[in-house]
Amino acid sequence: MNDGVAMLVAAPFVFASLVALFSLLRVLFPDQVGSAQRAAIEMPGRSFALGTVNLLFLSVIVAAFGALGGGGAGVFQLLALILLGLLVIALAFGLAGMSVLVGERLLPDASHTRQTAWGAAALVLASLTPFVGWFGLFPYLAIQGLGGFLIGLFRRSPR
Amino acid sequence: MGNHPNDSLLHAYLDEELEPGQRAELEAHLQSCRACTRDLERLRQLFTSIEGLPDRGLTRDLTPAILSALSPLPPWVPSLAIGELLGALGIVAALILGLGTSGILVGLSAAFGRIVTQLEAAGSQLALGWQAALTWLRSSSSLSTLQLPEMASAGIWATIAIAAVVLWFVGNGLVLGRVRRRS
Numbered sequence: 001m002n003d004g005v006a007m008l009v010a011a012p013f014v015f016a017s018l019v020a021l022f023s024l025l026r027v028l029f030p031d032q033v034g035s036a037q038r039a040a041i042e043m044p045g046r047s048f049a050l051g052t053v054n055l056l057f058l059s060v061i062v063a064a065f066g067a068l069g070g071g072g073a074g075v076f077q078l079l080a081l082i083l084l085g086l087l088v089i090a091l092a093f094g095l096a097g098m099s100v101l102v103g104e105r106l107l108p109d110a111s112h113t114r115q116t117a118w119g120a121a122a123l124v125l126a127s128l129t130p131f132v133g134w135f136g137l138f139p140y141l142a143i144q145g146l147g148g149f150l151i152g153l154f155r156r157s158p159r
Numbered sequence: 160m161g162n163h164p165n166d167s168l169l170h171a172y173l174d175e176e177l178e179p180g181q182r183a184e185l186e187a188h189l190q191s192c193r194a195c196t197r198d199l200e201r202l203r204q205l206f207t208s209i210e211g212l213p214d215r216g217l218t219r220d221l222t223p224a225i226l227s228a229l230s231p232l233p234p235w236v237p238s239l240a241i242g243e244l245l246g247a248l249g250i251v252a253a254l255i256l257g258l259g260t261s262g263i264l265v266g267l268s269a270a271f272g273r274i275v276t277q278l279e280a281a282g283s284q285l286a287l288g289w290q291a292a293l294t295w296l297r298s299s300s301s302l303s304t305l306q307l308p309e310m311a312s313a314g315i316w317a318t319i320a321i322a323a324v325v326l327w328f329v330g331n332g333l334v335l336g337r338v339r340r341r342s
Contacts, residue, residue: 046334053330057323064320066279068313154335
C-alpha cells in the first residue's frame with residue numbers, strides 16, 4: 001500500500017522531470033536532437049534496425065562485462081557501467097528527438113519550446129499506457145530514437 | 160635608371176611615396192627623357208581634374224538593405240576570467256566537502272555498489288540457467304550419450320561478450336555503411 005502511494009506521489013515528478021529533460025536537451029543540443037529527429041523521419045527502417053542492433057547487443061555486452069567483473073576484474077565492471085551510461089545518454093537524445101517529432105506534428109504552428117514540451121508530455125503519457133505503452137510504444141520510440149541519434153552522429157553533412 | 164619608369168612608379172612619385180634615392184634617380188631620368196616627362200605631366204593633369212570634380216552623394220541610402228542582408232551575429236559568449244574560474248572551483252570544492260561530510264557521497268557510493276551487485280546477480284542467474292539446461296539435456300534419455308562441453312562461467316561470459324561485440328560491429332557496419340553510401 002505504501003509503495004503504491006509512493007509511486008502515485010512520485011509519478012508527477014518523474015513525468016515533469018522527463019518533459020523538462022527532453023525540452024532541455026533540445027535547447028542545449030539542438031543539432032544532435034534535430035539530426036536524430038531527421039534521421040528517424042527520413043530513414044525509419046534503418047533507424048529501427050540500428051537501434052535494435054545497438055540496444056540488443058550492448059545490453060548483452062553490459063551483462064557479460066558485469067558478470068565477468070564479478071570474478072574480481074573491476075575493469076569489466078567499470079566498462080559495463082561506462083557502456084550503460086553511454087547507452088542511457090544515447091537513449092535520452094533519441095527520445096528527445098522523438099519528442100520533437102511528435103510535438104511538431106501535434107502543434108505545427110506552435111513555438112519550438114511548446115512543441116518539444118507537449119511532444120515530450122504526449123510521449124511520456126502514451127508510454128505509461130498499460131501493456132501497449134510499456135511493451136509496445138515505448139520500446140518502439142526508444143529504439144527508433146536511439147537509431148536516429150546514431151545515424152545522425154555518423155551521417156556526413158553535405159558540403 | 161636605365162629603363163623608363165612604369166605607371167606605378169610615376170604614381171608613387173606624384174604621391175610623394177618614393178625613397179629619396181629613387182626620387183633623385185627618377186628626376187634625373189625625367190630631365191633627359193621627354194616621353195616620360197610627357198607621361199608624368201599627363202598623369203598630373205588627370206589627378207588634378209579628378210580632385211576638381213564636385214562631391215556628389217548617392218541618390219539613395221544603401222545602409223538598410225546591406226544590414227538586412229547580413230547574417231545575425233553569433234550570441235556573445237562571455238569568457239571566464241581567472242578570478243571567476245577560481246571562484247567557481249572553490250564553490251565546487253566546498254560543495255564536495257559538504258556533501259562528503261553530510262554522507263550524501265556515502266549514499267551515492269552505496270547505490271553504485273548495489274548496481275554492481277545487481278549486475279553480478281543477473282550474470283550469476285544466467286550462468287545457473289545454463290547449468291540447469293545442461294543438466295536437463297543430459298538427463299533426457301535420447302541425449303544421455305551426448306557430450307556437452309563443460310565451461311567455466313567466466314569462459315561462457317567471455318564467449319558471449321566476444322560474440323556480442325562481433326555481432327555489434329557487424330550489425331552497425333551493415334546499417335551505417337548503407338547510410339553513408341546513401342548520403
